[in-house]
Amino acid sequence: MKAVLIDDENPALLQLERLIHADGRLEISGKFTRIGSGLEHVAENQADVVFLDIEMPGMNGLEAGEKLMAMIPDLQIVFVTAYNHYAIEAFELNALDYLLKPVDPARFAKTVSRIESQLKNTQEQAGVQVPVESMVICFKRLLLGDNVAAGSLLKWRTQKAQELFAFLLHQQDRWVTKDVILETLWPQLKLDKATTQLHTSVYQVRKMLKQWGVKALIEFAHDSYRLLRIGFTTDVDLFTHGSQIGPVTTEQEWQRLEQTLNLYQGDYLEEHDYFWAKPMREELLRRYIHCSIAAAAYESQIGRERQALQRLLSLKMKEPYSDEICQSIMKVYHAQGNQAAVASEYQSFVSLIGNDLETKPEAETIRLYSELMNIG
Template sequence: MRAILVDDENPALLQLDRLIQGDGRIEIAGKFTQVRAALEHAEGIPVDIAFLDIEMPGLNGLEAAERLHAIHPGIQVVFVTAYNQYAIEAFEVNAIDYLLKPVDPERFAKTVSRLEARLAPQQETAAPVLVRQDPQVICFKRIEVLDGTGSGSRLKWRTQKAQELFALLVHHRNRWVAKDQILMTLWPELSADKAVTQLHTSVYQVRKMLKAWGLGSTVDYSHESYCLVQREVEVDVDRFLRDTAMEEIRDLRDLQRLQSGLAQYQGDYLEEHDYGWAMSAREELRRQFVRSSLLAAEYEQAVGQARKALDRLLGLQSVEPFSDEVCRKVLLSYLQAGETGEAQRHYDAFVRVLSEELDAEPEMETMMLAEKYFRIG
């Protein structure tokens, strides 16, 4: 497999080069800090893979991917970016994957395995080659089960109550949940007999799913309680909590781990489901996401990555549009960059959002910061 690497930052190119050399499955056909040079080079040589940074001056990575597809229709594109919000756009131009900077070696190895499977020659009658990965349970945004074959298949539930029961058991994974608690949570409107019947049916469906999908986990029953025993399957919330469990960032490795955790947060916890029992956890996980994002931005500012810190904070403000703390961080970032006009525009927009949506005003600390630097009124 032959690949070209394109990133306008040399340190990022060097890290990707080291990962490829250490993996040993990819041959580097060229490294470039300018997109146009990479495109010219690609016209004259066979290329199987392109690792592209998205945010580059001039022609960005998304546009470069479209040009490369025109030159080599079968080329596999992997985007390398510091901002996971580009993932949806990336896959709209037929990228096979995207990697979050700084690239995690384990995550990189999985991407190379996917590339290897996609590019491996196959006979017309042969079954598609799938790379076995650990199955995963997704809780951020919605409850999903990825089967682990690399096919991207997602579990479809027979009933909404079976899905909610599974979500509830995942929520309490490896802990016993009393049968009566489940009945009152999922079927409070039914008589005892009907509720028990619904419970038994849903438990059967969940157990059948776990077995059919080879997830390794089981639903055990003992002393009038149920427990989802977690085996061979990772829950995205667990990784998020594990990788964001830090009070300070000491070095690049800590930042890399923190970014890996933040990348798991693709939306609020079970936000697409109206599960009242999930509200408390949803709010706590959101607070953790905000704390960790602010920690990452603070470190990026400290090491001279002010633009990355500002972009992170702006993304966070879209998640927490009413947060005075986030607003103040954004304002200070703009002011440190000498962009006073942008800072005032951001503050004015924040004031409008609070007034229109909450009929409220910014906190005193935020207004004092604005009065110090802007023309108010």
């Protein structure tokens, strides 16, 4: 097992070197007093574990650990510190272990044993085939699972780790600056505390991705992050692809559209109510309404008016102020020959938007009503 040592204090490096030689299970591939040099070495040479001092000039060791994990997700990191509070924080960041200075030999031996065990687990997991049905569910609530229908779901350690994953997933492989993430997810915290929360959440997300078994990564570069989506799809991806339709003219097209509509089990991330998800939520709802109306139009056209009407009335409960839905309902009632229902639907819509929104129906709704009722 190859180890890299990074500490700005030579005496600390010397002690670690002596402990490693005495233990005999690790091989030192590099030792550095500057974080930058250590990062360059790890990027260019094989390493299994990095012993990393937390308190170093130029870059906090926790941030350096984040950069290392972004480069090599399976890299094991052991933080070394003289301060207990940093040790606790290091553990929260999902480090493999931490060591307090001066390092106790017996404690060091336990750490090496832990490294051996973790590397063995990582090698075993590398041989596991990733399920082809890995999917992220975003409609209604965020769920991760190898096979969601079977209920094989994973749970987040904290709500903020879950939101960070959702936020990066929402960006669709785009890079997001660290500042934007901090302002979005932790606007109420001071910079140092918000940064610590970010580091903690990044580690937790990376741990979740490993547990899930997909090849997705959180990458970090130029003070920015992105989620590289590998090994899974989302219900939103499938819905977006399937909702790109024109008029439905065949039963086969209707069946494909029905499968797409069934993906929409609730509004986008509805139960989490993330403010940053609102524009996407509204866009996906607009697509859902458009596709539902297209399906209802086909059903009405081939004589399945009751099915079309049931679909549209359910849609109306979701979006009661929609002129487009009102127009479609009136058309179906007219196709049934139920003129009284056409008039009732129109009048109730006029009353609803007048009382709640203090507005009137769109010109097209008024024109359609007049045409259907043969007015004027």
